[in-house]
Amino acid sequence: MSRDDEAGRTERGADQGTSEPTPDLTRERARTERRDLDKERGEPLAAAGLRRASRSLRPRARPVGDWSSPPWILVTNDDGIESRGLLALKQALDPIGRTVVVAPETNQSAVGHTKTLMRPLRVRERRLADGTLAWSVDGSPTDAVSLAFLGFFDHGFDLVASGINYGANLGDDITYSGTVSAAMEAVINGCPAFAISQEYYEHPDFGLAAAAARLVARNILEHGLARGELINVNVPAVRPEECEGIEVTRLGRRVYQDELVQRLDPRGIPYYWIGGPPPSGLAVPGTDFHAVVNRRIAVTPIHLDLTGRRLLRRLKTWNWSLELAANAAQDTAGGGSS
Numbered sequence: 136m137s138r139d140d141e142a143g144r145t146e147r148g149a150d151q152g153t154s155e156p157t158p159d160l161t162r163e164r165a166r167t168e169r170r171d172l173d174k175e176r177g178e179p180l181a182a183a184g185l186r187r188a189s190r191s192l193r194p195r196a197r198p199v200g201d202w203s204s205p206p207w208i209l210v211t212n213d214d215g216i217e218s219r220g221l222l223a224l225k226q227a228l229d230p231i232g233r234t235v236v237v238a239p240e241t242n243q244s245a246v247g248h249t250k251t252l253m254r255p256l257r258v259r260e261r262r263l264a265d266g267t268l269a270w271s272v273d274g275s276p277t278d279a280v281s282l283a284f285l286g287f288f289d290h291g292f293d294l295v296a297s298g299i300n301y302g303a304n305l306g307d308d309i310t311y312s313g314t315v316s317a318a319m320e321a322v323i324n325g326c327p328a329f330a331i332s333q334e335y336y337e338h339p340d341f342g343l344a345a346a347a348a349r350l351v352a353r354n355i356l357e358h359g360l361a362r363g364e365l366i367n368v369n370v371p372a373v374r375p376e377e378c379e380g381i382e383v384t385r386l387g388r389r390v391y392q393d394e395l396v397q398r399l400d401p402r403g404i405p406y407y408w409i410g411g412p413p414p415s416g417l418a419v420p421g422t423d424f425h426a427v428v429n430r431r432i433a434v435t436p437i438h439l440d441l442t443g444r445r446l447l448r449r450l451k452t453w454n455w456s457l458e459l460a461a462n463a464a465q466d467t468a469g470g471g472s473s
């Protein structure tokens with residue numbers, strides 16, 4: 136058995152760590168389905184020969200003690216360069232590798248995966264509160280990560296860490312989250328990544344989140360991630376001694392309570408502001424929301440392949456004949472455009 140096979144097996148074992156023991160037959164089928172899925176996506180298969188030639192992210196993975204030189208770790212966020220969570224994340228990862236901080240100049244929460252193309256980007260050298268040299272970008276989290284991968288530094292990166300965001304990023308939140316988008320940008324650039332968020336807490340000290348970040352970083356460097364994969368971490372608003380451990384979860388469903396607020400500006404013209412109470416969620420066991428509600432740190436695997444597989448199968452049963460499209464146009468236009 137090759138080392139790659141072993142790595143694959145370990146990873147699968149870890150995936151199943153929190154679920155019920157599976158009969159071998161089911162496990163075998165899951166493995167076959169996974170291979171089919173990889174093949175469909177055009178991803179390298181788990182075979183040793185293919186793996187070596189592939190751009191899979193797993194081969195770089197090895198125990199942290201075995202790295203011949205410390206890994207380069209890019210630290211970023213969406214709350215901005217002055218966020219205390221950013222400094223906490225940088226300091227948490229300092230013992231593991233060589234950290235480099237590049238972050239947005241201002242708070243970019245909920246900007247999603249936006250990329251700045253229509254204006255230049257200004258980069259400024261900064262000093263974090265502990266004196267560390269860092270760089271701020273007057274753009275989005277994605278811009279900060281892009282800068283690092285498009286040659287701003289004279290070296291690559293082995294891991295990208297985004298956070299520690301002030302406020303949870305659970306379930307549907309990840310579609311808005313600048314924190315998670317920074318990790319997505321890293322993955323698009325072929326670098327493993329994770330995002331980490333701290334549930335709102337009156338006096339966050341980020342101690343628990345820092346410990347979680349260190350553990351997640353160590354695990355990713357040791358086991359690796361495949362192409363398209365990233366990890367989203369959410370830390371409950373509890374003191375470390377109150378935390379009930381870590382749970383590997385799936386994404387839950389958020390329940391937003393947004394309200395449109397209308398006010399008048401000083402010149403009497405109405406303006407609108409999206410407000411309302413913070414979002415809730417469906418506390419379904421196995422989801423990130425359920426874990427955090429129950430004082431556990433949620434570790435959620437994310438994949439960038441957003442294909443709707445069930446819908447894909449349904450769409451194939453619909454009528455896709457172009458003649459039908461022509462007829463339908465005639466029907467709705469009442470027999471022609473004259």
Ligand code: MN
Pocket residue numbers: 213214243244245300301302314
């Ligand atoms: Mn934020």
